[in-house]
Amino acid sequence: MADRVPQRRDGGAKQKTGFFASLFQTGGFDVPFVFLVMFLFAVGVTMLYSASYPYAAAHSSNGPNAYFYNQLKFGLLGFAAMLIISKVDYRILNSALTPIAFGATVFLLMFTYVWNVIKHNDIKRWLEIGGVQLQPSEIAKFVMVLTLSYVICILYRTLNTKTNRRVRPNIARLTGFEKVFFNYIDTKLKATILLALIVALFCGLVLIESHLSCTILLFLLGISMMWISGVDKKWFILLFIAVAAVLAVVIFVKPELVKVISNYGYERIMVWKTKADYGGTTRWQTEQGLYAIGSGGPFGVGFGNSKQKHLWLPEPQNDFIFCIVVEELGYIGGALIVLLFALLLVRGFIIATRTRDLFGALLVTGIMMQVGLQVMLNIAVVTDVIPNTGIGLPFFSYGGTALFLILCEMGVVLSVSRSCAVRRDES
């Protein structure tokens, strides 16, 4: 498709032709962003080393370095993937690939649910394929961003009309079923409903897997994407009122209602609300996390010197790693890391607003929102602001696949940045 080929005006020095050439781009990527990612990754994996050491020593058969090595392995792979992806033109995603990815992910989520129910008679969020654990819900985050970006691109004009008159979506480059389908979405309301349905589908599928934290993340992420797509503000006001009402009822009036969705969620909410040990180790984990943060003081106990990581804080390498970071590096260290994330977000925002390509902008914003929301929710959990939902801190928490995926997403952001770097050269 001709319109997807980058409009490069770089003097044609490296002008290449042909299909393969069309897949790659040669513009420079956004250096500050890469540095921020590298820096966060380096700090993250170092802190993981410190946080996981005693836990691994006690629990892993591969010794105290096991988690660190594993994380480093995935991290380096992820870094390679990031650099490669940054070279690939992200615009190849603005094609039939996206509906295919959407379909595959929805199928995978359903399959995971059904498979685990049949095979293990249990609800699980991961699939074991040849010894490798795959969490489709992790992939779902990116695929939802991708899908929404794709759909919003098509429906952008429709969504951004002032009145409710029919506006044909941008279906020029669509074919077959897609063309017929999107042709039908010709009013603002229809478009809004479609976006809401996509978000609801992802949330629903993840929720039945009992992955509450991911559901919340997907929900917030979906809302954010819809906000920037131009959906009428009245819907957000309505939604806000509805969510607030539901939360109020759930938290303050009848928490038992949560049991309908998930027993586990009910327990977490009760533990958070009553601050009591509600039949499990959840409160213990939160409290030990708070003890770790409190022990840090302004300057921390020094790298490697955390005491709380010595099995007091359960799984210190996972969701609660930020507590160990603050214990060891103190308020200053913790604040600096939050600041690093903030800078990453700001840089992502700059990339998103600089690009002339709506798809790229949406994609970058979505990815950055995913990172930002995850950081926000994680800190909210470990500081006991919201119930313990189990959400990792990007670049820090242990989890090879999650780290690999987020680095791949950073690769996509870099890929977008390459095209806006070109534009910057122009001007």
Place this chain on the structure above:
Amino acid sequence: MAVFPKNKARDKSTLSFKIRVRQIIGVTLTCMLLLGFVRVGYIIFAHGDEYRSKAEANQLYDTTLYPNRGTIYDCNKNVLVTSSSAFILCASGKSIYDYFQKRVDESVLNDVLKQFTKTLGTRMAEILEMKRREVVRMLRSYDKSYIRVKRKVEATQRLALDAVFAEEYKYGSGTKDKVQPSRFFSYEPDFLRMYPDNGFASTIIGVTDAEGNGVSGVEKYYNDTLMGKVGRIVTAQNAQGQSLDSSYETIFNAESGKGTVLTIDQNIQHYLENALTSALNNTRAKGVYGIVMDVHTGAIKAMSDKPDFDLNNPRELLDQNAVKELEEYKDTDEYQTKLSEKLFEQWNSFCVTSTYEPGSTFKIFTAAAALEEGKVNLNTTYTCNGAYQVASDTVIHCANRNGHGYQTLTQGLMNSCNPFFISIGQRLGKDTFNKYFEAFGFTERTGIDLPNEAYPVYHPFDKMTTVDLASTSFGQSFRVSPIQMITAGCAIANGGKLMTPYIVDSILDQDGNVISKTEPTVKRQVISEGTAATVRQMMEAVVEGGTGKNAYIEGYRVAGKTATSEKLDAENGADRLLYIASFLCFAPANDPQIAVLVGVDEPPGNYRGGGVLAAPIAKEVLEETLKYLNVEPQYTEDELKKVSRVTPSLIGETLSGARQKAQEASLTLRIIGDGEKVVSQVPTAGQSIGENGVIVVYTENAEIKKVEVPSFIGMTASSVKQTALSLGLNVNFSGPSGAAGATAVKQSIPEGTKIQAGATITVQFQATANMDD
């Protein structure tokens, strides 16, 4: 194709898109920064201390470092008690469990654990001298990662344990799986109390408990000094109770305990203990006790009460009556309480923690008071008719029912005449008497540095009746502790100064430097020097010719007073008279150095007084002590006569010359052999032997003559002399050999021994007649 619409609308659209992106990212950033900066800051700065202390309560644990307990020395720095290093054996039941749980199939896990702990526990119990069940129980506390199996594990035991721990135990039948138990154990430093001389001075030194704290004796009184400062290691631990590496440790070093130097002299203590032990065996009394005190300082040179106990095995109840009594309580909850009560009784020093009615020894204080007040003097006389009418309805009898007749004050003391002293008491009157009673320290504890000192029991001054005064005057109807008695006795010996008795002379630091030294404390001047001297003179007479003659020592002027006090409060139903026979003495009478108090508690058999039972013991202790202290003997003229015959040198003399020389020295000469000249003699020249001694001389070619020693026991002094002379032996007399009815009780060379003719045997005499006090 650029997706944003071109033309003006494009810019507007682009603008609103940027704004929306900015809005949404702005909201997220704000939330993130609020949480990361404000919320985290709030936790750290508002709740940090609270959370940190909560965390530390989990993380930190203390290990106690036991300091080496201080050494206890006698006054010559001989070690009486010392500490040697030992170990605390610690085990981790949790690691035993975890180890097997990781390696053994769940179905057999319990069996493997059972088998392993049983096998190992049995072997450990043998080495540790513990009950097997107890050890196994500790090994099976699988939830504990730290348990102290035993304290005070000795180095040899540790070696044996290490050997057991290093062996490989097979587990799992038919498998090659082996484990070295050493991984489950660890040691911590500890100390062990060592007593070089098992039973020695046990009630003085005292016992320590399992934690190393003193529970009796000096160990208790000086616990803080001996203990030192307990150290701590504050270690961080993980949630499983395993300690983190040493960089998390804070060590507060233990400070070794300080050494204490007792006033006790090991040798004198041995003299006392030997004398008391043999007295206990001979008399089969309930108990005997004795104190040796330095009269000038109040320092206790020796103190003991038999039967006592073995410091290495203090928890074995030795009193058979108590054991029997305890059997009633067996299997009841009270058993442990009763047992520890009895043990504390066993550990207590009778001399300090018990009281008795002093009896006639108290008369010296009545006499001293009256002399000081001028109510009597040495010329005061009294005629005893055997009883004294104290009140209209109370008559107190004298020990001698027939009465002592006319006697001077000194004679009254020699006879231990009760009516005489009742009259003195009455002359003094209640108030004056009580003034001295108090001044001699009978109303207060002495303040000796030993635990559980007994309080005296006496008639309250305001309620004291004439009868009370009468009985108190001769030492009955009130109770004091032996330590009070000898302390008061020392006041007479040292010229009227009441001292505070003490048993610790100085405290040493770890390098042996003196940190503090006990200075003798004079509580008060009770009587004048002159009065004291007069009383001493009277007491000397008691030993020379009165009830105390069994304490007579040649060359040492002994002053003493006997007592036989009835136990008026003896338990009902006692089928015989219970009494304590005691003797209080000091020597030399003209310049007293050492005071000795000996008591024999509840002797069985025929009634025998303090002069018969206690005085010989005191004499033995006193004599050995004086000699040990190199106190110069001062012989009286009579004594000199007995021992001043110095053997002349007869070697080389002709027989006639020898005969003449022997006669000059008033010695009997015995000639062995038919030669002309003397070639050797026994005893050799320059020896002191008694009057009418024998000197045996040998001429050329004469064979050495041996004599079989006869038994002198039971003979009077004159028949001993005759027997010896006829055999050609020399005898030295010891004790009141000249007293009426005195008989030999001991001889230095046992009967049947063959010794050379002319050798000297020491024979000890004891008087038994006219000894009632």
